[in-house]
Amino acid sequence: MNSISNLVDIYRLTNRKITPQRLAIFNVLDSNTDHPTAEEIYEQVKSQIGNVSLKTVYQTLNELESLNQIQIIDVGTGTSRYDPNVNQSHHHLVCQNCSKVKDIELDISGEMLKAFGQNSGEFKIDRVEVVIRGLCEVCLGKGSSKQSEL
């Protein structure tokens, strides 16, 4: 994601209005590395400006994705997560216990991509996503009993 002021510019240039709701959403996303869900963003925006609807949050997030300013990631935990990191190529670690997602930088290039391409037949590769599943630091420390609180 670009900085907030860049986003404002992008919004102006594309004839979108700068509303308090949108600014607050930009603000929550700015430099966020937590991969929040829409619900979590909604809660944070609410605590900043008092009122938003969940619909507005979803709308704005989808908009930001089509403007290539965020990435919507779905790693099969039942809820999409929103990642403002679109500049550096990266992949994701997913905790099988608490469902939290962390970034991991992996250089999927050269050898690997070549190997992928050789096995993919007639398929035209657009991009490669690696999801690494396991246990995060926090859940490791707690044993591995199921719990869901953060």
Place this chain on the structure above:
Amino acid sequence: MNSISNLVDIYRLTNRKITPQRLAIFNVLDSNTDHPTAEEIYEQVKSQIGNVSLKTVYQTLNELESLNQIQIIDVGTGTSRYDPNVNQSHHHLVCQNCSKVKDIELDISGEMLKAFGQNSGEFKIDRVEVVIRGLCEVCLGKGSSKQSEL
């Protein structure tokens, strides 16, 4: 997934009953490489034995997963797909146009796993999933306009 007769054995050994519905589901999954959705399995079972409920299909599929006989894959297309291939390690090609999923054999070992582990910090890796997104052979042939029929 094991062969159907093996599944029947597993079901008997775990005090589960062999019902026509379950047998038909086993039969649909047997050697299936199409990554069908629950709905698709439901349709096929219905055409075989006349009546099932979707609930029964979901139940049996979840059961088969916890018995490690199938893999539930969720590649962010909004619907889970069911893959009886649990014996060979493999990954998935996902068509961005028609959402179909194909298997791809990739050797994620040695170098790669080492690289992954080095970047993952305190995270304890259980398994690595690679999803390659792009266009399948069929959709390539059709240009890349959105269509959803198979």
Place this chain on the structure above:
DNA sequence: TAGCTAATTAACAATCATTGTTATAATATA
């Protein structure tokens, strides 16, 4: 082979994440 009992099924409602609809409100610009 009939009867018994636990397991299974089907019908239906419920859930959760996400999207559609529409009347009202707010932004940007003249």
Place this chain on the structure above:
DNA sequence: TATATTATAACAATGATTGTTAATTAGCTA
């Protein structure tokens, strides 16, 4: 400041999946 246009909120709706419960069936045993 008025006006055109876009955005918001409230609400209903959707689609995939799961919960509930009464009725049915598989498989054991007499």
